[in-house]
């Protein structure tokens with residue numbers, strides 16, 4: 255098939271941006287790029303002179319969690335039990351046995367058709383045989399169905415949750431209402447645990463993914479389903495059913511070296527192995543926490559809380575061992591490190607010969623607080639740095655509370671990294687950051703929020719060019735998949751993943767980059783999103 259009459263934008267392209275092309279697609283790849291108009295025999299589709307650009311590849315996100323959130327039914331507006339019952343029935347059309355129902359935001363104190371607060375008995379009237387979990391508006395209280403209660407009674411670990419958080423009736427039996435940490439336990443252990451739940455949640459996420467031009471994602475989902483095999487099954491079943499509109503790298507979260515050796519022993523697949531669309535991603539390791547909670551490990555105290563400087567989760571020896579074991583066994587590593595102390599720890603582990611940092615293309619996620627000595631060492635080991643520019647939208651004015659003044663110029667130092675030839679990707683950390691790559695790109699280029707604050711950009715010397723920003727969403731993530739030469743570009747022989755935009759990124763004002771709209775998304779030569787039809 256020929257997509258005729260399109261312009262092409264891709265980073266660092268030699269082509270004249272005014273040139274019009276006819277792009278030939280066959281078997282999921284770009285077969286050829288012809289000049290336009292096309293005069294051959296093949297079937298053509300008119301691109302109306304619009305701009306196409308390589309499909310976006312989001313190298314750090316939590317897709318299953320995002321999908322689970324999308325599946326949550328919002329009950330905040332319900333004013334009666336009857337109304338809530340109807341909303342649940344409508345939301346989960348075709349109620350199935352053993353299915354989980356999840357709703358959030360109810361406030362039963364204001365239900366006019368109920369003279370008591372909701373219990374498991376009431377939920378029985380909604381659907382007797384279902385697992386129902388409803389979260390109260392304040393987030394600290396929930397009510398679950400009788401069937402879910404049965405499941406909970408078999409949980410040994412739930413016995414450790416304080417009794418005060420478990421409401422009882424006069425006979426001392428659980429009513430189905432729980433509070434605080436008991437709520438967290440139930441939410442973490444049950445919601446989204448089956449392969450079917452996961453598939454449903456992922457399918458709720460895909461339309462949003464395609465709408466924003468994403469054709470590949472690297473996702474860390476394990477904490478939301480607890481089993482890598484189930485996760486693998488969910489994604490590959492969707493692939494086999496023809497319902498997976500993206501390439502996926504599935505990260506494997508580990509807590510300690512035992513988790514890693516267990517994976518290596520029980521699984522043959524290593525990073526980059528898998529099916530056509532679903533591949534083993536990196537071993538994910540958390541080295542520290544977050545700055546907002548003062549748990550990101552800093553070499554200096556937090557200016558707003560001089561008592562705190564965060565905490566490293568592991569000793570240097572533990573990190574070295576995990577990274578060396580992964581690297582020597584064909585596994586790539588992705589380390590969450592936000593504070594400079596955690597980043598230093600990551601670098602030290604990556605400097606080991608046994609880490610095989612160059613071959614495996616290990617990654618550091620976030621790396622938000624750098625310093626000259628750290629940049630020096632990064633320049634030598636060259637791990638991939640996974641940035642989340644959209645975090646800056648809500649954080650630029652808080653950086654001074656977390657980071658000593660003299661280090662502020664090294665926060666989210668995107669441009670310094672690129673100029674030092676340290677490869678960086680741009681990513682969302684969905685559902686935390688923005689799903690829209692054009693918002694991330696806008697933030698990387700302008701270093702302001704979407705209202706343009708602060709004027710001139712925060713630490714403007716670290717602004718990225720438009721080319722570098724698009725590169726971080728296309729070519730660079732393909733390299734960490736070991737797919738350079740095959741993905742991330744519009745060129746002969748490359749996988750035909752691309753996005754049609756309503757404006758050329760180099761022609762729009764840089765402050766307006768986030769206003770570019772995705773008109774169409776094409777994945778492996780097939781159109782998976784069309785704005786006109788949605």
Ligand SMILES: [Zn+2]
Pocket residue numbers: 314315316474683
């Ligand atoms: Zn994350």
